[in-house]
Amino acid sequence: MKNKFALWISAGLGILFTSTALANKPKLIVQITIDQLRGDLLQRYESNFVESRNKLGFNRFLKNGTLYTNSHYRHASTLTAVGHATLATGALPSQHGLVANNWFDVEANSRMYCVADADTSLVGAEGYSASPANLTASTFSDQLYLASSGKAKVVSVSIKDRGAVLTGGHFGKSFWFDKKTGNMVTSTYYYDELPEWVSSFNSSGAKDQYLGQSWALSLNEDKYHNDSGNRLYQIPPKGFGKGFPHTMPKDASPRYYDLLTNTPFGDKLTMEFAKAAVTNEKLGDDDVTDYLAISFSVNDYVGHKFGPNSLEAEDNLLALDKTIAELFKFLDKKIGMENVLVALSADHGVDAIPEYKKSIGFNGFRGNASQELEEFNSTLSEKFGVEGKLIEEVIPPNLYLNHSLIKAKNLDYGxxxxxxxxxxxxxxxxxxxxxxxxxxxxxxxxxxxxxxVQNNYMQGRSGDIVLLQNPSTMLGNYSAATHGSPYRYDTHVPLYFTGWRVTPRREARLTSPEDLAVTLSAVMSIGYPDKATGKVLEEIVK
Structure with a gap:
């Protein structure tokens, strides 16, 4: 599968496989993606982040980095898969193919999960597998691998499979967290069996070190910018209540591993695995630039269940600040931060819980489009004189018509x-x-x-009808707060750089996460991802 992609991309682009031996280049590029991190939040909480010079996490960006503070996605479905794919490829969903986390495959007559691949098997646990088979564009990491004749090492890690798979591209080695076993796993797209170091990590006890521990506030409550005002509207995961502390189960079980992803402990485990990957894969250890993508997922789980205005959401970012500081300390000792270029962004933003917004005088609405459309289906069938559903599937914002029934009954599709x-x-x-x-x-x-909306549309994957919701509107009931709209609260994300040759500055001009992949390509003096539409950030390229 990888070889087919290599042949396709080399034929289509005429890429020359030249060496990228280090000549004024970073030894390691680290791309950090924080799931659901809206663009204003790090600056909002800046006063509570660690300021000690040798323990800088987010403040390494905020104090010493180049910040693009007005960075917005140019697509409508601001979802995890879509954002990660755009960050990786520098392309729009209409080009890279990831139009949503899930879509309806008309030919297979079934739902398609963004990184599902029936031709591969999970390695390290039992369950469904994943690969980048649905990604229809090359990534920066693909270009790095190709330009180095396969010498560049590419590794991606996340709790979520889609967070790891899409940033790892077609040639990387991707690992993610299995909620049933607590193992870090991969698929046969990458390995026939787990590397020995991954098996050792899984058996080390790292995943079970938080048994019985409590997630408590790290500061006095009056020190937080957020408060408990939205608590009434939260939908905590089963096993946690509304309000601190949140105590983990005492026994290892799928319930424990699932709750782990809803606490700062999940990001800490991700960071520890990333450190193990750097050590065992020898990233940044030779004269060819390597690439490490880390997607921290907990912020998204916490935001969905407790809302971005909660104490939980703020405290989780304070904990992640310390986790990232620990990662930077490790990289500084191992490679030297002056040799590491770090980029930080997010896959999407988030809106507040709609009921909470209404309670404080803002607009906010929670609907149920799927139920309304299901009820309409029978009326539609009566109108056209057929039995069966003419709306085959509803995956907001996409509505898929029943093409087989329309054709069989000689109905006019239009x-x-x-x-x-x-x-x-x-x-x-x-x-x-x-x-x-x-x-x-x-x-x-x-x-x-x-x-x-148009930038998000891809024929064959997007719906026959695509909905555009009103601002501050949820079209479903699956969580307390969510994202997925084309509005500013969902499109706005940070785009920050620190480390190798980066100087402190803040830029307020309009930029896009599409700019990341082409900027990294320009830093490395290699070809751009094939469908990239981003612009090079000249302040990062010297």
């Missing part, structure tokens, strides 16, 4: 699509409903919001 569009546009919380025809044939780039 008539069915218009009927669904007309109803969907009147759904509670929906601003507009756009047809696939409009998204594929009409230029919507004049409108800042509609352009993001």
């Amino acid at each position: 008539d069915v699509a218009k009927a669904v569009q007309s109803f969907a546009s009147k759904l509670n919380g929906v601003s507009r409903a756009l047809t696939s025809e409009a998204l594929s044939t009409t230029n919507l780039q004049f409108d800042p919001v509609l352009s993001r």
Whole structure:
């Protein structure tokens, strides 16, 4: 599979496999992605981050780094897979193929998970596997690997499989956390069996060191910027209550491992595994630049369940500050931070819990588009005189029509699509409903919001009808707070750099996470990812 991708990309781009032996280049590039980290949050909490010179975490960026403070995604479905793929490829979803975390595969007549791959098997546990098979663009790490004739080592780690797989690209080695066993796992796309060092890590007891421990506030409550005002509207994970402390189970079990991902302990375990990867894979240890991608997932789990305005959300970032400081201390001792270029961003932002927003005088709405559309399905069938569902699947914001039924009954596809569009546009919380025809044939780039919907559209993966929700609106009930809209609270993320040759400065001009991949390529003087649309950040390239 990897060889096929190598042949395709080399034929399509005419890449020369030249050496990237270190000549004024960093020894290691570390790309940190913090799931659900809205662009204003690190500066909001800056006063409570560690300031000790030898223990700098986020303050290494905030005090000593180059910060692009006005960085926004240019796509609508601000979701984990979509953001990670854009960071990795520098491309829009319409090009890299990851239009959502899940979509409907019309040919297979089933849902497709973003990194699912039935042709591979999980290694290290039992369960479904993952690979970058659905990623239709090359990544920065692919370009680094190709330009070095395969000498550059590429490793990606995360709790979430999609957080690791997509940043690892087509040639990296990706590892993620299995919630049933607590093991760090991979798939046969990468390895036939776990590397010995990964097996050793899994058996070391690291995953069980938090049994019976409590997550308590690290500061007095009056020191926090957030408060307990949104507690009424939280939906904590089963086993945790509303309010501190949150105590872990005393016995190792799937319940314990799942709760681990909802506490700062999960990010700490991710960091410890990343350190083991640096040591055992010898990253930054020779004259070829290596690449390490770390996606910290806990912020997303906590944000969904407790909301971004909670004490939990703020305290988790204070804990992550210390975790990242420990990582930097390790890298400084191992490689020297002057030899490590670190980039930090997020896959998407987040909005507050809608009920909490309403309680303090803001707009906020929680709807149930799936239920409303399911009820409409019978009316639609009656209208066209058929039995069966004409709306095959609803995965907001995408609505998929039943093409087989439409064809079998000789219905006019356009008539069915218009009927669904007309109803969907009147759904509670929906601003507009756009047809696939409009998204594929009409230029919507004049409108800042509609352009993001169009940038997210890919024929064959996006819906026949795509919903655009109103601001501060949730179209489903699966969590307390969420993201996924084309609005500023979801598109705004940090884009920060520190380490190798980076000087302190803040830039407020409009940038995009698409800019990261091409900037790293420019730093390395190698080819850009094949479908990248980002712009080089000249302050980072010297």
